[in-house]
Amino acid sequence: MATPLTLKELSKKEILLTSGHRMCSGCGAPIIVKMVLLASDYPIVAANATGCLEVSTCISDYTAWKIPWIHNAFENAAATLSGVETMYRSLKKQGKIDKDIKFIAFGGDGGTYDIGLQSLSGAMERGHDMLYVCYDNGAYMNTGIQRSSATPYGADTTTCPAGSVIQGKPQPRKNLTKIMAAHDIPYTAQASPSHWMDLVKKVKKALEIKGPKFMNILSPCNRGWRSKTDDAIQLSKLAVETCYWPLYEIENGVSKVTFKPKEKKPLVDFLKPQGRFKHLFAPENENMLKNFQEMVDKEWGSLLKASGTE
Amino acid sequence: MTAKVVAATGNEAVANALRQVNPDVSAAYPITPATDIMQRFTSFVSDGKVKTEMILVESEHSAMSGCIGASAAGGRVMTATSSQGLALMWEELFIASGTRLPIVMALVNRALSAPLNIHGDHSDGMGARDCGWIQLWSENAQEAYDNTIQAFRIAEHMDIRLPVMVCLDGFIISHSIERIEYIDDDAVSKLVGEYKQLNPLLDLEHPVSYGPLILPDYYMEYRKAHAEVMSKVPGIVLDVAKDFEKISGRKYGLFEEYRLDDAEIGLVILNSAAGTSKDVIDSFREKGIKAGLLKPRLFRPFPYDEIGNALKHLKAICVLDRADAFGGSYGPLFIDIAASLYPHKNGPALINKIYGLGGRDYMPSHAELVLNELVEIAKTGKVKMIKEYIAVRE
Amino acid sequence: MKLKGWKNVNPGAVVTEAGSALEFKTGSWRAYRPKWIEENCIQCLFCWAYCPDMAVNVNDGKMTGFNYDYCKGCGICALECPGKKGNKAIVMEEEGK
Numbered sequence: 038m039a040t041p042l043t044l045k046e047l048s049k050k051e052i053l054l055t056s057g058h059r060m061c062s063g064c065g066a067p068i069i070v071k072m073v074l075l076a077s078d079y080p081i082v083a084a085n086a087t088g089c090l091e092v093s094t095c096i097s098d099y100t101a102w103k104i105p106w107i108h109n110a111f112e113n114a115a116a117t118l119s120g121v122e123t124m125y126r127s128l129k130k131q132g133k134i135d136k137d138i139k140f141i142a143f144g145g146d147g148g149t150y151d152i153g154l155q156s157l158s159g160a161m162e163r164g165h166d167m168l169y170v171c172y173d174n175g176a177y178m179n180t181g182i183q184r185s186s187a188t189p190y191g192a193d194t195t196t197c198p199a200g201s202v203i204q205g206k207p208q209p210r211k212n213l214t215k216i217m218a219a220h221d222i223p224y225t226a227q228a229s230p231s232h233w234m235d236l237v238k239k240v241k242k243a244l245e246i247k248g249p250k251f252m253n254i255l256s257p258c259n260r261g262w263r264s265k266t267d268d269a270i271q272l273s274k275l276a277v278e279t280c281y282w283p284l285y286e287i288e289n290g291v292s293k294v295t296f297k298p299k300e301k302k303p304l305v306d307f308l309k310p311q312g313r314f315k316h317l318f319a320p321e322n323e324n325m326l327k328n329f330q331e332m333v334d335k336e337w338g339s340l341l342k343a344s345g346t347e
Numbered sequence: 348m349t350a351k352v353v354a355a356t357g358n359e360a361v362a363n364a365l366r367q368v369n370p371d372v373s374a375a376y377p378i379t380p381a382t383d384i385m386q387r388f389t390s391f392v393s394d395g396k397v398k399t400e401m402i403l404v405e406s407e408h409s410a411m412s413g414c415i416g417a418s419a420a421g422g423r424v425m426t427a428t429s430s431q432g433l434a435l436m437w438e439e440l441f442i443a444s445g446t447r448l449p450i451v452m453a454l455v456n457r458a459l460s461a462p463l464n465i466h467g468d469h470s471d472g473m474g475a476r477d478c479g480w481i482q483l484w485s486e487n488a489q490e491a492y493d494n495t496i497q498a499f500r501i502a503e504h505m506d507i508r509l510p511v512m513v514c515l516d517g518f519i520i521s522h523s524i525e526r527i528e529y530i531d532d533d534a535v536s537k538l539v540g541e542y543k544q545l546n547p548l549l550d551l552e553h554p555v556s557y558g559p560l561i562l563p564d565y566y567m568e569y570r571k572a573h574a575e576v577m578s579k580v581p582g583i584v585l586d587v588a589k590d591f592e593k594i595s596g597r598k599y600g601l602f603e604e605y606r607l608d609d610a611e612i613g614l615v616i617l618n619s620a621a622g623t624s625k626d627v628i629d630s631f632r633e634k635g636i637k638a639g640l641l642k643p644r645l646f647r648p649f650p651y652d653e654i655g656n657a658l659k660h661l662k663a664i665c666v667l668d669r670a671d672a673f674g675g676s677y678g679p680l681f682i683d684i685a686a687s688l689y690p691h692k693n694g695p696a697l698i699n700k701i702y703g704l705g706g707r708d709y710m711p712s713h714a715e716l717v718l719n720e721l722v723e724i725a726k727t728g729k730v731k732m733i734k735e736y737i738a739v740r741e
Numbered sequence: 742m743k744l745k746g747w748k749n750v751n752p753g754a755v756v757t758e759a760g761s762a763l764e765f766k767t768g769s770w771r772a773y774r775p776k777w778i779e780e781n782c783i784q785c786l787f788c789w790a791y792c793p794d795m796a797v798n799v800n801d802g803k804m805t806g807f808n809y810d811y812c813k814g815c816g817i818c819a820l821e822c823p824g825k826k827g828n829k830a831i832v833m834e835e836e837g838k
Contacts, residue, residue: 071795091560099764108557109442113412
């Protein structure tokens with residue numbers, strides 16, 4: 038299917054996530070899901086961990102999904118999808134199904150980095166033919182913005198609030214993308230909805246590969262990030278341009294940066310519009326900003342080195 | 348009707364039953380004493396004797412999650428576990444039954460930690476008795492084999508569509524060799540039949556969404572619907588038993604009544620200890636004492652009416668529990684038996700003995716002790732102590 | 742939607758009507774609504790790509806307006822709109838004015 042990759046061509050496809058879902062106004066997650074589903078030329082069956090996306094897209098008799106979809110519990114989107122994918126293989130072997138179906142699991146950073154890490158690791162290790170998409174908004178947003186291991190250093194959340202003794206999250210973010218790459222799966226990538234073509238290309242590539250794939254996609258949350266309702270794309274763009282959220286892929290162990298910002302912006306450009314980092318701009322927290330910038334620089338540096346694009 | 352008579356352990360028999368049923372997918376994680384079932388089964392898989400695709404998951408929670416995904420996808424699914432494994436998949440048990448997925452699980456009964464104990468008692472099955480699964484309890488390897496086969500028919504019945512767990516005593520039955528009659532492969536295949544799909548995820552023409560959020564305006568209706576389906580289970584269990592009798596020659600009901608018709612005193616007891624007790628019942632009968640025994644088979648849903656009617660004429664009953672309800676209450680089986688006798692105002696005196704926890708042996712002498720106490724109670728009408736632990740050192 | 746009784750709910754709460762969320766009109770959530778200024782539109786389709794609610798109507802590769810039944814008024818479309826020569830093709834106006 039050699040249709041040119043343009044928004045115009047993509048717009049002619051049916052979007053398999055409908056309007057009428059109850060995600061917050063301006064939420065990044067449905068933008069991501071829309072793009073992921075549009076990227077696929079194959080029929081998809083999806084699993085979803087408990088979280089904002091799941092709870093807001095399927096309530097009572099209302100479902101925004103036009104593809105087969107299963108929600109089981111919080112920590113087991115990967116294990117559940119493993120079951121679906123295995124039944125598919127079993128029935129295909131028995132000649133009861135002949136269609137080519139692709140399997141995608143959606144989980145927030147909560148259901149992926151933390152409680153869901155075991156089942157994700159297990160599924161990736163067993164080699165199921167599935168793609169796991171993590172929409173990373175940096176906290177347990179659905180239950181009211183509690184800290185997860187994906188929460189950035191210094192961020193204010195409701196369980197690690199910026200107070201007089203502790204100034205937000207003391208630990209740096211866990212680098213789940215690297216952890217997934219260390220599973221030696223055929224494809225791991227980071228993407229952002231602001232760079233839609235990069236995202237769509239990565240999903241397309243992933244779906245052509247047989248085996249376990251993982252994609253980590255930054256999902257701005259204006260509620261949890263205390264940013265403006267219309268900021269989702271701007272913020273994810275800044276995240277990429279400040280190299281807080283580098284866009285790269287690791288295919289069969291080979292790293293490649295897929296987008297190098299023309300001019301690497303200072304991290305504060307990404308932090309300033311977000312209320313969750315407001316306290317970092319107080320004079321007594323100057324060293325935290327410095328630490329944070331150093332963390333980002335170090336990670337970006339090692340990524341460039343690994344990609345051979347210094 | 349060709350039966351093959353073998354000497355096999357409970358686990359071996361269950362694994363063979365699963366081989367004959369030949370499910371589409373299984374997701375399982377090892378745990379003593381259930382491990383052997385899956386070890387034997389996976390050797391069938393490796394030798395191409397079954398079409399089952401195995402998912403060797405990384406925990407029991409993922410085992411049930413994988414089973415749920417596979418069952419929702421649209422095919423026949425089974426697994427096996429015990430004790431801590433069952434405890435780890437606790438939330439998934441409710442999800443499986445609430446989603447109405449006909450998964451079958453062999454539960455090799457083992458004590459729950461802490462303290463850690465790998466031996467047989469009923470605390471795991473009893474702990475999960477309210478999770479919405481159908482529970483069949485098995486006295487010996489033959490019953491475990493027979494129940495496993497019937498479980499699929501019960502679970503997959505279009506009026507039911509609920510998961511079923513088949514319980515058998517850990518080590519006592521799972522690892523002991525007994526004489527078993529296997530039914531031939533074809534007969535089992537025919538009895539179980541083709542799997543009928545309901546809202547399969549893999550049906551792309553009719554995309555469905557599993558697992559919605561349900562708010563207070565609907566949750567209760569779903570639970571009522573589930574309760575209603577549960578009420579149909581006993582009838583279907585009996586129907587399947589009738590069909591099973593045709594291929595096996597063995598009769599099954601909701602429970603077994605042993606010399607109960609004219610009994611004055613009786614034991615109510617589950618699983619292997621019932622076998623031990625029946626011999627003691629016989630010896631008491633030889634002495635002229637009218638003793639009997641009731642062994643529940645379908646424990647969930649509990650057939651309150653039928654069991655109440657079967658026991659109401661006795662003068663004194665001891666309910667023996669191989670699990671204590673650790674909240675300091677009566678044993679779980681006792682509570683259900685008491686409830687079944689509640690409508691019968693002039694019913695028997697009831698006492699509760701806790702026995703055999705953590706694999707502690709249940710000996711004929713224990714049954715004798717209990718029956719002698721019942722003789723006294725039947726004579727005097729006086730109960731010294733309702734609940735007591737037996738065979739425990741002071 | 743009239744509430745169903747227990748006899749009529751789907752077994753296992755499985756939702757069998759795909760895309761039934763369309764019956765839930767989220768347009769009532771808006772405080773601001775996007776206004777399309779057609780003469781400034783270069784048909785880049787960024788608004789369609791970035792709308793979280795699939796509320797930008799597109800026909801044969803061209804943006805034709807907004808679906809106010811669902812638009813939550815987040816304003817992403819207006820912010821991302823490149824417009825023509827510095828004039829936006831989408832502006833946010835207060836709802837109900």
